[in-house]
Amino acid sequence: MKELIELTDLCAKRIADMEEKKKKIGDFLKEVNSSTNLTLGTEIFEEKVIIPIKKIELDGLKVGGIDGGLVKRSLHGIDIMLLRAVGVIFGYKDGKLTDTEYFPDAFPSPVPKVVFDPFSDVELEMNSNMERQMMEIGTAKEVVEKFKPDILFLNGSIVPHYSDRPAKNSVLNLSFEKMIESYIGLYSAIKHSDTILAGVVEDSRGTRFCEVVNQKILEGIQNIESVKVLLETTRDSSLLSYVLGQGERSFVFKYSANPENHPVLKEFGGQTANQVFSFYAKTAEFDRPVRVDFLADKGINSIANKISSVLLALAGHCSYGIPSVIIEADQRAKLSEKDLDMFYIDLINKVGNLPGLFNLRREQRPF
Numbered sequence: 001m002k003e004l005i006e007l008t009d010l011c012a013k014r015i016a017d018m019e020e021k022k023k024k025i026g027d028f029l030k031e032v033n034s035s036t037n038l039t040l041g042t043e044i045f046e047e048k049v050i051i052p053i054k055k056i057e058l059d060g061l062k063v064g065g066i067d068g069g070l071v072k073r074s075l076h077g078i079d080i081m082l083l084r085a086v087g088v089i090f091g092y093k094d095g096k097l098t099d100t101e102y103f104p105d106a107f108p109s110p111v112p113k114v115v116f117d118p119f120s121d122v123e124l125e126m127n128s129n130m131e132r133q134m135m136e137i138g139t140a141k142e143v144v145e146k147f148k149p150d151i152l153f154l155n156g157s158i159v160p161h162y163s164d165r166p167a168k169n170s171v172l173n174l175s176f177e178k179m180i181e182s183y184i185g186l187y188s189a190i191k192h193s194d195t196i197l198a199g200v201v202e203d204s205r206g207t208r209f210c211e212v213v214n215q216k217i218l219e220g221i222q223n224i225e226s227v228k229v230l231l232e233t234t235r236d237s238s239l240l241s242y243v244l245g246q247g248e249r250s251f252v253f254k255y256s257a258n259p260e261n262h263p264v265l266k267e268f269g270g271q272t273a274n275q276v277f278s279f280y281a282k283t284a285e286f287d288r289p290v291r292v293d294f295l296a297d298k299g300i301n302s303i304a305n306k307i308s309s310v311l312l313a314l315a316g317h318c319s320y321g322i323p324s325v326i327i328e329a330d331q332r333a334k335l336s337e338k339d340l341d342m343f344y345i346d347l348i349n350k351v352g353n354l355p356g357l358f359n360l361r362r363e364q365r366p367f
Contacts, residue, residue: 021230025213026242032217038251043212045277045300046251053247053281056309058092063310064149064195065090065325068136069110069335072128073344077356079115079124080347082339084108085135086332087143090325102332103143110335111135112343117171126172129164130179137182140197144189151196151310155326157293158199159183159255159276162263180267187272190295197295198307202322204291209236209280212253240280240289249281249308252300255293281308284321 029049032038037047065088072081086108091099119127136154144152160179166172190197210231218224218231231239240250256262259273266273275297280289292311296303314323348357 018230021227022234022239023242025227025231025239029213029217029243038217041216043216043253043257044251045253049217049251050244051249051251051279051305051308053249053283053308053312054305055247056313057095058097058310058313059095061092061151061310062147062149063090063092063314063323063325064088064140064143064147064152065155065323065329066136066140066143066152067155067326067329067333068132068139069333070128070132071335071337071340072124073340074121074124074360075356076358076360077354079119080340080343081113081115081128081131082110082335082343083113083132083135084110084333084335085132085139086329087139087147088325088329088332089143089147089149090328100328101147103139103146107332110339110343119171123166123170123172126164126166127175130160130172130175133160133164134179134182137179137186141182141186141189144186144193144195144197148193149195151198151307152190153323153326154197154199155202155322155330156199157201157291158197158295159293160264165263180264184268184272187268187295191297196303196307199293200311200322200326201291201293204235204237204280206236206278206291207232207234208253208255208257208278209250210234210239211257213239236280237288237291240282244280244282244289246282246285247312249304250279250289252277252279252304254278277304279304279308281311282321283308283312283315283323284318286319287321290321 033049038044038049040047066085068083068085070081070083072079087103089101090097113131115124115127140152140154143149160183164176166176214228214231218228244250255276255278256265259265260270262273265276275295276293277296277300278291278293280291282289292307294303294307311323314325315321316324
């Protein structure tokens, strides 16, 4: 017990030391913001580290939000899952919410899927995520075409995560290709509309902002090797918690330093790969900054300003900075284990309690 207490004390000290260093970097960036204009280039598109978010009234705007739900279960011979995606469209007049529409419905029936492939646990997780993303992105495309919102927010990035890319010769490659096609379809719909596409990442583990700071802002400053090492192991949102105040955002930066070589972006072609940008915004007083990814071919800064202004107006809780339209979509799309139980029981009633439908042993332990 004594050893545990000592190790806990050591961990606590390391955490406190690391956070103090992050705070000092945050203070340095605030000083840079007030005293220096950043050099614009291929990585930085604004002269200040911190950009005030302009408050606006949501008058005449139509704002959409997309989210999806997924529950799954591994059985003895197959895997089963339920999926659902919902689009929510808020209409505003005189700064008030006056109209709410849903697509395809306020509470659409979940879509059942049976997976017969003998996936490993890791492959099943990847396949399930791709299936969910395809449904969400397909719903987003239809919302753009049917409702023509001014801004459409996805719950999550507008780009699949690099970890979603399966290994070469994987049985999941066909699913990956279909997922990429769904994103290409959404991008095409956006480019042929007046809708702004943005993804709000709730719990970002991204490090691109720290990477840009390390390479572009600290460049040429002496005796800061320890700072550079710290930034290489720091998540953006953790650092920016010491930089941004409520109603502020970071400068815009490219989603990837080398889009043509990015494991996922390169699948969209050079033009689209170079049109994905990011920034962080603090929209709630007692919450951390959220990452926002968006698609733009011109007017990058003005689009970031509009997105952040709408986000700030839609963040109605002091400790949760996610926009209300995404919260509503999440509540409509979420699925529970009870939903999956009903699907499972229905299958057994139709085909009988066959070996392929047996629960796994770990679900049936007698102790």
